[in-house]
Amino acid sequence: MQKLFFTLTALFLCTGIKAQIWVSKSVNSSFFSSTPVEDIDAQSKTGASALNTKTNDIIFKINNTSFQFKKKLMQEHFNENYMESDKFPTSDFKGKIVEQIDFSKPGTYPVTVKGNLQIHGVTKEYTTKGSLVITGDEAKATSTFNVKLADHDIKIPTIVFKQIAETIQVKMTAIYQPKK
Amino acid sequence: MKFHLKSLLYLSVTLLPSLAFAQDSLEKALQMPTEKKNVQATFKATKLINIQTNETIYKNELDFRVDHRFGDIAGSAGGTKNFFGLDQSTDIRIGFEYGISDRLSVGLSRAKGAGVVTQLYEGNLKYRLLEQTADDKVPVAVTLFGSTTLSAAKASTDPTAANAFGEFQDRLTYVVQAVIARKFNSNFSMLIMPSYVHRNFTVFGDQNDMLALSVGGRIKITKRMAFVADYTIPFRDKNKEAYLESTLGTQYYKTLGAGLEFETGGHIFHLNFTNATAIQESQFITDTNTSWLKGQYRWGFSIARRFSFDKKKAK
Numbered sequence: 001m002q003k004l005f006f007t008l009t010a011l012f013l014c015t016g017i018k019a020q021i022w023v024s025k026s027v028n029s030s031f032f033s034s035t036p037v038e039d040i041d042a043q044s045k046t047g048a049s050a051l052n053t054k055t056n057d058i059i060f061k062i063n064n065t066s067f068q069f070k071k072k073l074m075q076e077h078f079n080e081n082y083m084e085s086d087k088f089p090t091s092d093f094k095g096k097i098v099e100q101i102d103f104s105k106p107g108t109y110p111v112t113v114k115g116n117l118q119i120h121g122v123t124k125e126y127t128t129k130g131s132l133v134i135t136g137d138e139a140k141a142t143s144t145f146n147v148k149l150a151d152h153d154i155k156i157p158t159i160v161f162k163q164i165a166e167t168i169q170v171k172m173t174a175i176y177q178p179k180k
Numbered sequence: 181m182k183f184h185l186k187s188l189l190y191l192s193v194t195l196l197p198s199l200a201f202a203q204d205s206l207e208k209a210l211q212m213p214t215e216k217k218n219v220q221a222t223f224k225a226t227k228l229i230n231i232q233t234n235e236t237i238y239k240n241e242l243d244f245r246v247d248h249r250f251g252d253i254a255g256s257a258g259g260t261k262n263f264f265g266l267d268q269s270t271d272i273r274i275g276f277e278y279g280i281s282d283r284l285s286v287g288l289s290r291a292k293g294a295g296v297v298t299q300l301y302e303g304n305l306k307y308r309l310l311e312q313t314a315d316d317k318v319p320v321a322v323t324l325f326g327s328t329t330l331s332a333a334k335a336s337t338d339p340t341a342a343n344a345f346g347e348f349q350d351r352l353t354y355v356v357q358a359v360i361a362r363k364f365n366s367n368f369s370m371l372i373m374p375s376y377v378h379r380n381f382t383v384f385g386d387q388n389d390m391l392a393l394s395v396g397g398r399i400k401i402t403k404r405m406a407f408v409a410d411y412t413i414p415f416r417d418k419n420k421e422a423y424l425e426s427t428l429g430t431q432y433y434k435t436l437g438a439g440l441e442f443e444t445g446g447h448i449f450h451l452n453f454t455n456a457t458a459i460q461e462s463q464f465i466t467d468t469n470t471s472w473l474k475g476q477y478r479w480g481f482s483i484a485r486r487f488s489f490d491k492k493k494a495k
Contacts, residue, residue: 025211050209059206063215071488072238072282077445080221081403086366157404160445179209 020054022103022139022176029062029172031147033165040074040164042067049141049174053103058113060093060172082154088121101132108133113143119152130172139176144169217314222321222363223371225448225484226277226285226306228396228410229437230456230464231373234323234361236285236306237486243277243285245484247459249294254475265478270294270457275302283308287327294458295467296343299332302460312362325357329462340384342467350381353462367400375412377465383430385423391415392465398441408450409438414465433471435464439480450482 027047033040047062064085069075079085095115109132116123130143147168149156156164223233226243237243251268252258262268275289285306293300304327312321330352335345345351354377361371375392382388396410412435424430439452455477456464470476 021206021209023209023211025213046213046215048210048212050206052206057206059210061207061210061212063212065215065217066213073241073446073486073488076220080366081443081445084366157444163445 020052021179022051022053023179024049024141024174024176027060027062027172027174029170031067031171032169034169035162035165038163040069042069042075042078044068047172047174049176050179051097051176053101056097056100058093058095058097058115060174062091064089064091082149082156083120088119091117091119093117093126095126097132101134103134103139106134106136111141117147119147120154122152124151137177141174141176142172144171146170219312219314219321219363222312222361222369223398224406224441224443225450225482227482227484228371228398228408229439229450229452229454229480230435230459231371231394231396231410231412231461232306232323232325232357232359233371233396234308234321234359236283236308236323237277237279238488239279239281240489241279242487242489243484244487245273245275245277245289245482247271247273247275247291247482248480249454249457249459250479252470252476253453253478256474258475270478271459271463273459277304277306289460291458291460293331293333293460294463295469296336296341297331297333297463297467298343300329300460300462301332302327302329302462304328319362321359321361321363323359323361325355325359327355327460327462329353329355329460342381342383342386345381352380354378355461355465357461368397370397371395375461375465377462379462379466382466383424383428385420385427386466387417387420390466401440404443406441406443407438408441408452409436411436412465414468430469431471433468435468436472437480446486448482448484450480452480452482453477454480 025048026045027049028045029047030043044062044066046066047060049060051058064083065079093115095113098112098114101109111130111132113130114127117126128143128145130141133140147170149166223235226233226235248269249271251262251265251270253265258265271292271294273289273291275287277285277287279285287304289302291300292298307324309324310318310322312318333343336343338344357373357375359371359373363369373394377390379388392412392414394410394412398406398408400406416432421432435456437452437454439450442449455470455472456468457470458464
């Protein structure tokens with residue numbers, strides 16, 4: 001009786017949680033800064049994300065050093081001077097999908113995501129629109145939003161003020177699969 | 181009762197985390213890639229004050245660098261009569277470096293040269309042999325530096341002088357160095373560097389081959405300003421040193437440089453004090469005749485600007 005009880009609860013907990021978690025191992029994120037003097041863009045392909053189809057919780061995590069720049073010196077400055085990747089190695093987002101989405105039904109859904117974005121050790125609440133395309137065993141999420149550097153305490157020295165925009169456009173693409 | 185307690189405990193252990201779970205269990209489901217990372221930016225520039233650092237520039241980058249050393253601030257040659265050294269320049273160097281790869285760079289430079297061996301043309305190679313890794317499996321970075329310097333000065337007719345060049349080879353000096361550096365944390369880096377200098381021709385009675393050991397470091401004061409210092413000890417033959425002092429009155433000193441480094445994204449500025457009159461390692465290691473204790477130290481500055489010619493697409 002005792003053993004059965006334990007086994008059942010354990011089984012229930014395991015299966016219950018596993019089926020409702022979808023993961024993405026290669027989140028593609030890029031950002032773009034544009035000023036009349038210089039355009040800067042960088043891309044990371046190794047971010048991670050997971051979402052819970054029941055609770056609508058969604059999280060993202062990206063290693064700051066995984067962003068690749070065209071100019072390597074810029075990449076070094078990005079990590080050394082702006083993101084301080086030694087102190088703050090990752091950027092992450094923890095939030096919820098506002099709409100109720102039925103992940104078993106293929107289709108394209110506009111979604112709203114609300115939550116906290118941590119960059120450079122500073123967390124700020126964001127609400128952003130995106131889209132979710134569900135095709136059978138896969139779900140593709142895309143979103144574009146703007147990040148103000150000042151919001152995350154990333155300071156641009158006056159001498160390079162003209163090269164770096166105050167607001168950076170961020171694009172995210174993630175392809176999810178149910179976690180087995 | 182015993183059973184109830186146990187199951188309650190069990191339930192709380194299994195259920196509590198899953199109730200408080202939402203974000204936590206999701207976080208566990210995240211599959212972060214394990215990155216093999218090399219430590220970056222141990223130093224900001226390819227040189228400290230007098231000595232090289234382990235840093236090289238990236239592929240297809242051009243580093244343009246100007247170094248300047250003024251005259252003695254104090255001592256018998258300094259003071260108001262030369263406006264604390266600003267009326268003179270003991271050495272000026274203009275150099276270019278180009279990144280063949282992220283590990284190998286080649287350089288060409290022209291320096292005034294201190295002392296009588298002047299009009300210097302230098303060619304150098306710098307190769308990043310080993311990089312420090314973030315997981316500390318490789319605790320230090322090692323970079324090799326080699327240079328050949330040619331003096332184009334007019335040969336002296338005094339056969340004992342350092343510039344009494346007879347043949348072309350007499351005008352050449354070679355330097356080989358191994359920079360061993362470690363970034364201890366984002367604010368503090370240090371290096372130790374053995375050097376070998378070979379001069380094909382020297383002042384009469386001096387040694388052609390010389391070994392030296394340097395130490396240097398960098399401490400960040402603010403995000404863009406750092407304190408940098410370096411110290412070089414040349415190992416001289418005591419008999420030859422005594423001979424030179426007794427015949428020519430020349431004394432040789434270790435070199436100490438200290439200063440501030442400013443980084444502005446692409447530009448690096450150094451504002452420093454050093455007792456060395458010469459800029460290049462082909463000269464300051466073997467021929468520093470000026471001492472801090474005699475007021476024979478000087479202002480120096482350097483400006484380095486990196487240009488990138490790499491237009492490759494971000495991967």
